[in-house]
Amino acid sequence: MIKYKKTSADINPFRMFGGAIHGKYLCDEDRAYCDGLKLQNVSSWYFVVFNRCFAGERLSIFTVYGNAKVKYPLCFEVLDDGNVNNDDIYVSGYGRDDVYMYWFIGSTGTGHATVVRSCKKPHTFRSIKSGYGIDDDYVYYEAVKIPKANPKTWTMINNNYSKDD
Known part of the structure; x- marks a missing residue:
């Protein structure tokens, strides 16, 4: 038996975000919702869906x-479309703020993004595709630095293989 929770949302001014995965996010005049649940302390006036992984506003970012x-x-930005593994079942992608790099993949079931701790220069980071990323110093696969990979000569062969000098 499915149980439904009654909400006090005003259905007239709802806006739905086209870029949101499976219509997860809705906003009315005052509040933002994810899967029908009200997001706490979130203003609908500033709420934005960044890509398939991330949404939020000035004070909070959500997966x-x-x-x-x-x-x-406040300074968060996404670096891809939120589907870097080309998988329509699980979203995945990179984002950054002024200090940290973040990786999120929906298959883990955790709500939060993983901090890519080995990335010390998030402003130079680029999301490639298939979970790969690169900055001035390292090559990454998802949230993990690829040992000994040279970012200056690294190239991706296909979704599963890459090479460097």
Whole structure:
């Protein structure tokens, strides 16, 4: 038996976001909702869906499963479309603020994004595709630095293989 929770949302001024995965996010005049649940302390006036992974506003960034735990949400930006693994079932992608790089993949079931701790220069980071990323110093696969990979000569062969000098 499915149980439904009654909400006090005003249905007239709802706006739905086209870029949101499976219509997860809606806003009325005052509040933002994810999967029908009101997001706490979120203003609908500033709420934006960034890509298939991330949405939020000046004070909070969310993944499709919960609070992304982004340290500096005011300067948060996404680096891809949120589907870097080309998988329509699980969203995945990179984002950054002024200090940290973040990786999120929906298959883990955790609500928050993972901080890519080995990335010390998030402003130079580029999302490639298939979970790969690169900055001035390292090559990454998802949230993990690829040992000994040279970012100056690294190239991706296909979704599963890459090479460098």
